[in-house]
Amino acid sequence: MTLILTPKDTDEAAAERAEVAAGRLPERYGTAWQRPFLDRVAAGLKPGARVLDVGSGARPTVPADQRPEGCHWVGLDVSEHELERAEDGDYDERVVGDISSPLPQLAQSFDLVISWQVLEHVPSMAAALATQHRSLVPGGRMVAMLSGAWGFYALAARVVPYRISSKAQERLLGFPAEDKFPTKYDGCTDRGLRKRLEAGGWSSWDIVPLYKAGGYLRFNRPLQRSYLAYENWAHRRQKPNLATHYVIDAVA
Numbered sequence: 165m166t167l168i169l170t171p172k173d174t175d176e177a178a179a180e181r182a183e184v185a186a187g188r189l190p191e192r193y194g195t196a197w198q199r200p201f202l203d204r205v206a207a208g209l210k211p212g213a214r215v216l217d218v219g220s221g222a223r224p225t226v227p228a229d230q231r232p233e234g235c236h237w238v239g240l241d242v243s244e245h246e247l248e249r250a251e252d253g254d255y256d257e258r259v260v261g262d263i264s265s266p267l268p269q270l271a272q273s274f275d276l277v278i279s280w281q282v283l284e285h286v287p288s289m290a291a292a293l294a295t296q297h298r299s300l301v302p303g304g305r306m307v308a309m310l311s312g313a314w315g316f317y318a319l320a321a322r323v324v325p326y327r328i329s330s331k332a333q334e335r336l337l338g339f340p341a342e343d344k345f346p347t348k349y350d351g352c353t354d355r356g357l358r359k360r361l362e363a364g365g366w367s368s369w370d371i372v373p374l375y376k377a378g379g380y381l382r383f384n385r386p387l388q389r390s391y392l393a394y395e396n397w398a399h400r401r402q403k404p405n406l407a408t409h410y411v412i413d414a415v416a
């Protein structure tokens with residue numbers, strides 16, 4: 165039976181489909197942006213799998229009631245406070261640790277390592293990938309979703325102080341400021357990821373570029389239209405270094 169995981173975040177596509185039908189948003193916005201990530205996680209999630217959920221904090225990437233039987237789910241986060249916010253039963257184990265440090269206690273302990281919107285926050289992408297590789301058994305799989313370094317919000321994050329940008333996102337988009345974490349964007353491009361995966365001893369990998377950040381500008385339609393003209397160009401011309409997000413699917 166094929167496992168189908170439901171997104172834990174709001175399915176923006178459901179709201180955006182009407183905009184797609186009206187021709188105000190491109191076709192690709194009609195698919196939930198979590199889908200390419202979740203489908204790959206589902207493919208690697210077998211009964212009894214040992215899973216390391218990196219940077220999962222208050223909300224595991226896959227809720228306990230959607231996991232196949234016998235999975236052992238370990239939540240890892242640099243913030244003890246975030247892990248404490250999780251519900252009872254969300255994790256079989258909680259580990260406080262920085263994924264860009266070596267964490268030798270996790271070596272070769274997992275069949276699947278996943279992360280949702282975490283790798284853009286780490287100070288060293290190479291070090292974080294190395295720890296994830298080390299945590300997997302040989303042949304184990306890593307599936308990660310992250311934001312790209314050249315998305316407009318990533319560029320804004322580099323020039324607008326963190327406290328101001330998280331307050332602005334709260335006001336304009338309704339994202340709670342306490343759920344925002346400082347970003348680094350180290351190696352968060354197609355080229356940067358390829359280079360680090362190649363040097364990191366992974367046996368195979370696939371990087372899926374996604375072009376979908378217009379939703380962040382829904383508070384200003386003229387601005388959104390101008391942005392979409394640029395994003396459509398990057399998508400049409402297949403400029404993977406300009407992608408707004410990436411899914412990495414790699415085998416150790």
Ligand SMILES: C[S@@+](CC[C@H](N)C(=O)[O-])C[C@H]1O[C@@H](n2cnc3c(N)ncnc32)[C@H](O)[C@@H]1O
Pocket residue numbers: 218219220221222223240241242243246261262263264279280281282285286287343345
């Ligand atoms: C944007 S949140 C995503 C949380 C969760 N994955 C979700 O989707 O709800 C980023 C998470 O990564 C954690 N984090 C940031 N840097 C980290 C690091 N170096 N090692 C482990 N976790 C980290 C943060 O504490 C936070 O919980």
